[in-house]
Amino acid sequence: MHEVNKIDAEDIAAALKAGFSDFLARPVMSGFFGLFYAIFGLLFVWSLVWLGKIWMIIPAIVGFPLVAPFAAAGLYEMSRRLQKGEAFSWSDILTVMADQRKREMGWMAFVTLFVFWVWMYQVRLWLAIILQDVPFSGFDGFLSIVFSTPEGWTFLAVGTVAGAILSAVLFSLTVVAMPMLLDRETNFVSAMLTSIAVVRESPVVMLGWAAIISVTMILSMVPAFIGLVFALPILGHTTWHLYQRAVPVSEK
Template sequence: MAELSSGTPPRAAGLPQIRELSVADIRAALMHGLSDFAHAPLYGLFFGGVFALAGIVIVLAMTWWNIPWMIYPFAIGFPLIGPFAAAGLYEVSRRLEEGRPLAWKEVLSVVWAQRGRELSWMAFVMLFVFWIWMYQVRLLIALFLGRMSFSTLEKFMTIVLTTEQGWVFLAVGHVVGAAIALVLFSITVVSIPLLMDREIDFVTAMITSVRTVLTSPVPMIGWGLVVTLAVLLACAPFFLGLLIVLPVLGHATWHLYRRAVLPAA
C-alpha cells in the first residue's frame, strides 16, 4: 500500500497492530473513497439511498407524531449511526481493492451475514449511544425550555435562536453532543471495518479503534470533523446529499482502516 506513514507503535498484547497516521493518509483515504465511488456508483447510491430514506421516514414520523422540534437534534445525531450504515460500502471497497468482481447478491449476502457476527453487537452499541443522544436532548429541552411553548419546528428554532434560554440550550447541548460524538467516533472509526475484515470480538475492535485515535489524535480528530461537517451539510437538503456523501465517506473509511491497522500476521 503506497504512501503509508512509517510510525509504528509497540504492539499491545492480543490486539491488532496499528500505525501512526498523518494528514497525508487522511487525504489519500479520501481520494481512494472518491475513486471507489466512481468505479461503483450504483452501489454507493444504493447504500446512500437506504440511509437517506431512513432519515426521511423518521423525520416524517416526527411530523406525524407532532414533535417536529425533535427534527433538528435528530438531524444532528443521525450521523452517529452512519458507520454501521456503510457496512456494505466497506465490502465494495474490499472487493475493488482485491480485484474481485462486484455482484449484488454477494455484496448483500456479506452485509446480511453480519447479523450473526460481532458487528451486530456494534450496531447495538451505536443505537444505544444514539438513544442516549436523543434522551439527553429531551432532558435539556425540559431543563432549559420546559416553560416555553413550541408546537412547530419554526417556533422551536425561533425560541432557540432568539432567547437567552435557547442560547444556553444550544451551548450546553452542543458541548454534550460533541462529547458523545467523540466517544462514538473513537470506538467505531476503525472497529466496524475491522469487524468486517477479521474474526475478532467487538470489544477488541473498539479498543483498537480507540488506540488508533489516541496514536494519531490530530489527523483522526480532523477526519472526524470532516465527516461530521460533510454529513450535516448532506442532511440539509432533506437528507438527499447523503446519496453522494455517505458512499464517498464510507469507502474512504475502509481505506483509512487499511492504513491504520496492519494486516494480520
C-alpha cells in the same frame, strides 16, 4: 487489541482519493446505500412530525450521522473486494451484509444505537430543564425560541457540548472497528479497543477526520438529505482505506 500505525494528513488525503475512486468504480451500487440512508432519514424526520415530536427534529438531524458507520457496512465490503480485484454482484454484497448479524457486527450496531438513544434522551432532558417554561407551537416556533431567546441559546450551548462529547466517544469506538469486524475474525471489544488506540496514536489528525465527516454529513442533509446519496458512499469507502492504513495487514 491489535497493533496500530500512526496516521497523518497524507494518509487521510490518500484514503479520500481511494474512496472517491471506489465510488466512481461502482457509482450505482455505492449510491444505492447512500439513497437508502437518505430515505431512512426522511422517513425518520417525517415520523417525528407525524407523532408531534417536533422538538426532536434538530437533535435527530444532528445525531443522525452517528449511525452512518453501521449503515456503511456494504460499502466496506465493496472496497475490500475492489482492493483485491475481485468481481462481485449485488447478491454478493447483500449476502455479506446479512451474514454480519451472525457475527460481532450486531454488537457494534447495539453500541451505536445505544449512543444515539443516549443523545436523544439527554436532549429531551435538557429541553425539560432549560425550556420548561417557554411555550412554543410548531417547528417554526421551536426554531424561533432556540435561536432568538436566552433560554434557547443555553439549550444550544449545553446540547452542543454534550453532543460533541458523545460524538467523540462514538467516533473513537467505531472509526476502524466497523470495517475491522467485517475484515477479520475478531470480537467487538477488541475492535473497539483497536479503534480507540488509532485515535490515541494520532489524536489531532483523527479528530480532524471526525470533523470532516460531521460537517460533510450535516451539509449533505440540506436539502432533503439528497447529498447523502454521494457523501455517505465516498466517506464509507474512504473509511475502509483509512482502516487499512491505520491497522497493519489483515491476518486473514
